[in-house]
Amino acid sequence: MNFSRYLTVSVLAAALCLPFSGAQAKTVIEVAHTQMETHPDHIALLAFKDYVERHAGDIYEVQIFPNKKAGSNEQVIDLLRAGSVQFMVISSANLEPYNRKYSVFSIPYLFSSEDEYEKFITDPKVLEELGTKNEEDGFTPLVAFTAGSRSFYAKSPISTPDDLKGKTFRIQSGRTNKDMMEFFNANEMTISFGEVYSALKKGLIDGAENNELALVEQKHGEFCKYYSYDHHQMIPDLLVGSTIFLYSIPEKDFEIFRQAALEAQEVEFAMWGNSIKKAKKSAQQLGVEFLEVNVDDFRKKVAPIHEYLLKTRPEIKSLYDKARAIGAQETEKK
Incomplete structure (x- = not known):
């Protein structure tokens, strides 16, 4: 994806006084979702947290808020777009009001099999296209989780x-x-x-x-x-990040979060089938x-x-x- 910095977003980040520069206390990263702690999404986010803290634990502390503890999807997406929450897992259907491209996933019988669907949602070009207006959207898709049919x-x-x-x-x-x-x-x-x-x-x-x-x-x-x-x-669940947050951190830190998201995706896919059974x-x-x-x-x-x-x-x-x-x-x- 093209995550080049934009002056407008940098100004917004500065205005929010996000503490991402200099030698400071750990920055708390809030990750929210509405599922139970037993759901594959939550287990995947534990892997996300583990990866970030293993690679940047001296800078970031990841806190996960499951089961609507941070609020409903509608409430949290507003917080994320404002930079108050850094990441969330949300169904693509809930993102349609912000960017109609996400409505493609809701088309009934778009896919004939889950193999087709999984190949589509793991294609980097699909996520790249969804993220082309991430500054305007206020959120950036990092990976998609399968949610079956x-x-x-x-x-x-x-x-x-x-x-x-x-x-x-x-x-x-x-x-x-x-x-x-x-x-x-x-x-x-x-x-x-x-x-x-x-x-x-x-x-x-x-x-x-x-x-x-x-x-x-x-x-x-x-x-x-x-x-x-x-x-x-x-319809997939998407792990999305606050665009304001992602554009305000150093490139090397962004890469850590991107890799953590990919690891989370791998864990979520591995768990899904057994969870359904x-x-x-x-x-x-x-x-x-x-x-x-x-x-x-x-x-x-x-x-x-x-x-x-x-x-x-x-x-x-x-x-x-x-x-x-x-x-x-x-x-x-x-």
């Missing part, structure tokens, strides 16, 4: 797209997700992740959509006894039934959204084409 889970079985009709599901924020639910003829509610359990308990929603971990770590499986593998989206087993013990559905039926229902989004969001076309090219390459190999 997202499917619907509910209090009643979802076997066909028609079973979604008229039901209310919690979805992630972002215009693309709302568009998807309209194509499915379903109702949507964009409450924060931490509020889903209560909404399910009160009967405000019929279900949600996420990977299998939500059934156990967030206890959604207490209410939703049917998880349908429609695989409608593959354990979550599925635990969910089954809660009485959750996992349903295999005809994915093509769901894919056809939302197929028009691809053309619609490319028309209304031309800024995603380059990334969309990259994703499709990877899909074509994988198909040729088979």
Whole structure:
């Protein structure tokens, strides 16, 4: 990536009086996320912390704030953009309001397999393109973590797209997700992740959509006894840094954080598969039934959204084409 310094950002950093020069006490680096301590994202951030402190422990102390301890995603992203929080892990869907390029990940059925998806999100050119306006965005993507595929889970079985009709599901924020639910003829509610359990308990929603971990770590499986593998989206979590912070530190320090992020990515990918297997087993013990559905039926229902989004969001076309090219390459190999 091109992380050249900009005068405007340097001025902002100076105005915030960030203590990154001279012989001073350790600088505390705050890293926030909304997942539980058992989640692969958190374990990955422990590796991030370990790497930074092994290589620059005399300068930086990394403090991790899991499980919304630093606030909701919406609150923390504002703090990060202002330079008050240095790093966070956040779903790409939550970044759409700041830069519409991130909406490419929310396009339903962009990928045909998790192999395609993982190849795309680990491509440095993809992260580079997402970060081209990082000064304006206020955040800089360092690496992407896999979050598997997202499917619907509910209090009643979802076997066909028609079973979604008229039901209310919690979805992630972002215009693309709302568009998807309209194509499915379903109702949507964009409450924060931490509020889903209560909404399910009160009967405000019929279900949600996420990977299998939500059934156990967030206890959604207490209410939703049917998880349908429609695989409608593959949306990564991104480890992003405050642009103000990253542009204010020496190049050698930035390289330490970049390498720490790559190490965190490796740990997160390694942990993901086993975490899903354990979550599925635990969910089954809660009485959750996992349903295999005809994915093509769901894919056809939302197929028009691809053309619609490319028309209304031309800024995603380059990334969309990259994703499709990877899909074509994988198909040729088979």
